[in-house]
Amino acid sequence: MESPVPHEPPIYRRIADRLRQAILAGEFRDGDRLPGENALMSEYGIARATARQALAVLINEGVAVPRRGSGVYVRQFRPIRRHGSRRLSREQWGTGRAIWDSDTTGRPYSVDDLTITREAAAGEAARVLDCDEVWVRRRRYSVDGRPVQLAASHFPADLVTGSPITAQDTGPGGVYARLRDLGHAPVHFTEEVRARMPTPEESAKLGLPAGTPVIEVCRSAFAGGGAAVELNKMIMDAASYVLQYDFDA
Amino acid sequence: MESPVPHEPPIYRRIADRLRQAILAGEFRDGDRLPGENALMSEYGIARATARQALAVLINEGVAVPRRGSGVYVRQFRPIRRHGSRRLSREQWGTGRAIWDSDTTGRPYSVDDLTITREAAAGEAARVLDCDEVWVRRRRYSVDGRPVQLAASHFPADLVTGSPITAQDTGPGGVYARLRDLGHAPVHFTEEVRARMPTPEESAKLGLPAGTPVIEVCRSAFAGGGAAVELNKMIMDAASYVLQYDFDA
DNA sequence: CAGTGGTCTAGACCACAGC
């Protein structure tokens, strides 16, 4: 049975709702400081823990971000637009800086922590690439000095050992151009997109505040014969990305 | 009191980490009950609020879900695979039950709360559809009895007024087949994908536990002349979906 | 019914930011 009277939400929720409303109404803008714990305590006559609870709601929603010793602030967004299909067209392979360029459209970016290792294939990589040994290129991308994406590209060891794909610099056009040189040019791609809360490790590597989900994109690249030649697992700060896919009926 | 070493994580975080590790290690499986507040209090000799804080970490990560009066449980996932491009191919329009079928692949689904309204176009809809008045079809989809998606399709009023698109039942093949009948068959689609934490309203309508992001898909459909004929805004429970996009190089 | 999580109070000490 439904209760005929919808009972009132708890105080902390009403406060959070009111603050959220004020943010949406533009009373607080991106980066503005919100009323802090002390302000809420005196304004509403509540205990400290209750004020914290109200702010925690907004923080866990990703609407606000706390800064220690300073205050709680309205969160700012400036998403990167990432084109799913256009960016992987063959024409792109010839350009100097590989695929990543077509994402940021002029904004400065950088690559951190590039590591290249040979590993035993595990789980999804073993299944999709259908092999036992893989080369893995892991790296982190930053835009405007902020880390936004972790990526791990897996290649069948049989295919790429000895090629520039296992070197720091893959040369003009990136790994897809090199796969083409090896006679395994990708002709088809599949991307699987999920969203979830980050693991603590991802959260640390991307410097994510609480309340920020990650978008997980798992891309498989297939050569002409239908064999998978790359599996790229990407973890993106959801607040920094808009994924765009174009296709025809 | 012990004096903690400066750079050691706080107790609640260590407890959360340990529980998360136990879950990943398989000591707790999907749906299993985790140690509750009282258990953690006595096991670690901590106050109630601290035990709650530890559990809150897992809950906000979407790893665990609290059940009032019962306990805290390991969260279960059963994602639906949604095909981005294949599902919108022309062949699908002829089938009886519109596009939704190609998602669930056999699992029972239902549509709730279908409302059809004529409204003044606002924001994104006005811009993309380039019109002042729109018809909006809002509905909620459920799979296995659980709501998983909210959708709001916007159509230019000039185009669809008087057509079955403004009726409860759009007939075989759904709205895209009707747009074709009207001479505005969609030939191109763009989908924008974002992820974020839900608003309280979305959270309520989808029955989301804390720590569950939503995936926001905004699809524009374009007719032959390049004019947008539909803008469909979808909000999906991120724990229930995997989006798949296929495309060629 | 006893046990659970949900809310709330009134304190405390700490690390850190910014003046």
Added chain:
DNA sequence: CTGTGGTCTAGACCACTGA
């Protein structure tokens, strides 16, 4: 230095679940 958020304690009453 003061004010901020971060952590923690020791209580309390409530609504709900499940035996």
